[in-house]
Amino acid sequence: SAVISQKPSRDICQRGTSLTIQCQVDSQVTMMFWYRQQPGQSLTLIATANQGSEATYESGFVIDKFPISRPNLTFSTLTVSNMSPEDSSIYLCSGERSNTGELFFGEGSRLTVL
Amino acid sequence: SQQGEEDPQALSIQEGENATMNCSYKTSINNLQWYRQNSGRGLVHLILIRSNEREKHSGRLRVTLDTSKKSSSLLITASRAADTASYFCATFASGGSYIPTFGRGTSLIVHP
Numbered sequence: 001s002a003v004i005s006q007k008p009s010r011d012i013c014q015r016g017t018s019l020t021i022q023c024q025v026d027s028q029v030t031m032m033f034w035y036r037q038q039p040g041q042s043l044t045l046i047a048t049a050n051q052g053s054e055a056t057y058e059s060g061f062v063i064d065k066f067p068i069s070r071p072n073l074t075f076s077t078l079t080v081s082n083m084s085p086e087d088s089s090i091y092l093c094s095g096e097r098s099n100t101g102e103l104f105f106g107e108g109s110r111l112t113v114l
Numbered sequence: 115s116q117q118g119e120e121d122p123q124a125l126s127i128q129e130g131e132n133a134t135m136n137c138s139y140k141t142s143i144n145n146l147q148w149y150r151q152n153s154g155r156g157l158v159h160l161i162l163i164r165s166n167e168r169e170k171h172s173g174r175l176r177v178t179l180d181t182s183k184k185s186s187s188l189l190i191t192a193s194r195a196a197d198t199a200s201y202f203c204a205t206f207a208s209g210g211s212y213i214p215t216f217g218r219g220t221s222l223i224v225h226p
Contacts, residue, residue: 004156004158031212033213040221041216041218041219042202042216042217042219043157043202043216045213045215048212048213092156092157092159094147094156096212097159098116099147100162101144101147101149101162101206101212102147102159102162103149103157103159103214104159105156105158105202107155107156107158108155108156112155
């Protein structure tokens with residue numbers, strides 16, 4: 001079954017800095033998604049990462065704050081820009097297992113912004 | 115939004131007991147999926163049930179779907195301490211949407 005390697009697993013960042021999270025999939029995936037999850041809460045979709053085109057962002061999320069790259073079918077990055085303490089959260093990437101509708105997830109990146 | 119709502123929000127049981135979690139949603143779906151998340155980890159897919167299915171089994175898991183009531187249940191039989199995790203339902207809207215909507219989750223604790 002497909003595996004996503006996500007890094008960093010956790011980081012502590014200073015206010016005003018930016019951090020890029022990387023996800024590498026061991027097989028080609030058409031759809032990739034980026035989620036944010038507050039501890040003990042549900043997942044909120046940030047954007048859908050499309051290969052060869054701009055990401056599609058959900059309401060409340062903008063490209064300037066969360067730029068996403070998807071250079072090929074096995075890799076994507078999410079940058080959290082100009083971070084504030086409100087950005088402290090777990091960020092998860094996921095891919096859709098082709099022709100099944102099932103999602104598989106990376107292990108998550110726990111960010112703490114001081 | 116057709117966000118799924120799980121209940122209970124938290125469930126604490128003894129090893130060997132059965133655990134039942136429920137999920138309700140608001141609009142028509144293509145399928146509904148259940149996921150497990152161990153603390154501090156990513157989500158793991160458990161089972162998918164399509165809108166034309168009423169019940170599905172996978173090992174100790176049993177999922178039911180009642181589209182007339184817009185609800186689903188996940189039953190874990192003979193629970194183990196290793197089942198301790200959060201469980202989420204995710205709905206995929208009918209009409210070809212590929213974007214899932216996750217519920218708030220049920221936190222299950224199984225005491226050894």
